Amino acid sequence: MKAGREELMEIVDLWGYSKDAQEQILAILQSEDVPPPHLFRYYGPTEGKGKVWQAERLFEETLGTKHALAVNSGTSALMSAAAAAGIGPGMEVIVPGYTFFASASIIVASRAIPVIAEIDDSLNLDADDVERKITPQTGAIVVVHMKGMPAQMDRIMEIAKKHDLIVIEDVAQACGGSFGGKKLGTIGDLGCFSFDFYKIAQSGEGGFVATDDDYLNMRAQSWHDTAACWRPDRYAAERREGELFCGENYRMSEMSGAVALAQIRKLPGYVSRLQAAKKKVRDRIIERDGFSLRRQPDPQGDASTALVMFGPDAETALAIMGAMKERGVGAGGRFDQTVRDWHVFNFWEHILEQKTVTEEGCPFTCPYYEGTLPDYGPEMCPNTLDYLSRSLHMGVSEFWTDEDAEKIAEGINGAVEEVLG
């Protein structure tokens, strides 16, 4: 059954147009004989160069990377990247203890062993802890740029190079950010983006895998495309050895592609407005003993969607938060042991208790694994819990004016002064 006007009107309805406006739109649609859209990304009247294809090319240009493969979610992007990189049985993969659970889950779903590492005062992977956790089994690092803040990529890449490790960047929360002049997601071997509704750029659901490596891109493409059934060139034979294998289906539809394309066009403008708004507030905040702002590993590349501040300890941070609230400045996001949060490792029972999809317990019982399992438990990364428990998170608006910035900074500085004396 082909999609037609009725489907388009359902989309128009999503925009919330009035009944009257919808009738006018329908009248225009009925007056023209327009062929139905082809919502499958490959083939059709556009010969595979429809909205998804255009979104991919524009994203490549925006990131400055050779390949950007569109997929149907950020989790799919991570799974495709892991498959492309050959992450699998016997391998340990390092992942930070503060990230959305998907960054860790895909390691287990790829049948590798997740090794959870500490974060530092940038709330991203602590490079020193990464180095401490490397063993002969380590094959890859999943580095996550949380809430738009670039991780310390120079150190991470140096360590990866020294130990010959694959680096997968999880850029789900930091689309448009950069480090050292390079866009996040183009520094490691593969960069994974989420375009779900809550992200900097969104298409309802969606994601991208970016890489400069032709072979990795080909393998990610195979994995994402119905067990390599459709292929860009339908019945094509193996393009290169190691490229044809059984995969999944993570293709992006033309509907998501159309929205992603429009969002990618808006991305640079949005990120620079976000950066300018945040800078106005950051510059006015007075740091002092016991009160600091989240460290920016590269201030120019900071695409953070939250302004994060640290108190000296959890209790004092809570008091500062209360005093801020009294001044009309809201902040939240503090890690609280009693509130479940999939972004903090100590709630990842799936891993800590080694819960697996099949009874034999793979990958934790994998005979190919020659290492010693990490000592999984809620106490395994104390620094991570400490940083999170004394951090305050305030959402950033691209629309903050100088006047807003003045008020917000005044509220924060006043609250800190009141609590710390």
Ligand SMILES: Cc1ncc(COP(=O)(O)O)c(C=O)c1O
């Ligand atoms: C850091 C991180 N990685 C991966 C994902 C997964 O993305 P998606 O929801 O598109 O599957 C998310 C989404 O919240 C995320 O924040």
